[in-house]
Amino acid sequence: MYYNSGRIVLISFLVALFTSIIVCGAFFFVLPRLQEDTVVPDLLGSSPEQARAIVEARGxxxxxxxxxxxxxxxxxLICRQTPLPGSIVSNKSSVTIFISQGSQYVVVPDLSGIGLSEATVKLSGLGLAIGEVRSEEHATIxxxxIIKTIPEVGSEIKRDERITIILSRGVETSEVPRCVGKSLSTAKRLIVDSGFAVGNVTWEVSTEFNVGIIMRQSPRAGTMARRGSNVDLVVATVLE
Known part of the structure; x- marks a missing residue:
């Protein structure tokens, strides 16, 4: 009976000793290790200054x-980080961040009515550049x-793309040729050769001009008019 009791006491003592060894081992070996590790914080959307304060506070x-x-x-703002948020790393590990330059897409601005130099500055601020420059006549600009752009205003395009510019040449003008006193065929040739179009041709009785001769024209000879516009003619005829 005393033998069994002593045996129980011995076993209890050994169990307690073994448990103590495990606990002490955890305390001396595992706990310091846990204290050396830390969780990587979520830095996405933070400014670099905010991120630095957060990271350094965690060692x-x-x-x-x-x-x-x-x-x-x-x-x-921070758009990417490595290691990922929530990762377990050792103390004094580094966290690499990447700073956003903003969206890779931008909206084409309205450049109508401004010059190339101003448009260049405006596009550069959006990460865009001028590509091909074309020109055409325009009655009001x-x-x-600039008349318009390709792609058109409001289009969403990637940064670094080039914009085609359509530039106004204004209204091209030429001097209206003198047709009065010329035959109708000669007048038509003069009009076309000068960059105009033959407009309305009407006939009026005249005692001053011979039949088939231009007696009036509009616009008048010597005036400046838009190229391609009409020149109207009044041709002399006789009363039948």
């Missing part, structure tokens, strides 16, 4: 890996001002 180091375009995060 980590912050590294700026560079900049990249992001449709999700505004310019100058003065020469050397």
């Amino acid at each position: 980590l180091l912050l590294i700026v890996g560079g900049e990249e375009k992001s449709d999700q995060y505004a310019a100058n 003065e020469a050397d001002k």
Whole structure:
């Protein structure tokens, strides 16, 4: 009986000793290890300054890996990090962040009515550039001002794309030729050769001009008119 009791006491003592060893081992070996590890914080959407304060408070180091375009995060905010948020890393590990340059897509601005130099500055601020420049006549937009763009205003395009500019030449004018006193065929040739079109041709009785001779014209000879516009003629005839 005393033998069994002593045996029970011995076993209890050994169990307690073994448990103590395990607990002490955990305390001396596992706990320090846990204290050396930390969870990587979520830095996405934060400014670099905010991120540095958060990271250093956890005993980590912050590294700026560079900049990249992001449709999700505004310019100058953190758009990517490594390791990922929630990762377990050792103390004094580094966290690399990448700063957003803003969306890779921009909206084409309205450049109508402004010159090339102003348009260049405006596009540059959006990460765009002028590509091909074409010109065409325009009745209301003065020469050397922008009529429109390709793609058109309001279109969503990627940064770094080039915009085609349609520039106004204004209204091209020429001097209206003198047709009065000329035959109808000669007058028509003069009009076309001068860059105009033959407009209305009417006949009126005249005692001053011979039949088939131009007696009046509109616009008058010597005036400046838009190229391609009409020149109307009045041709002399006789009363039948």
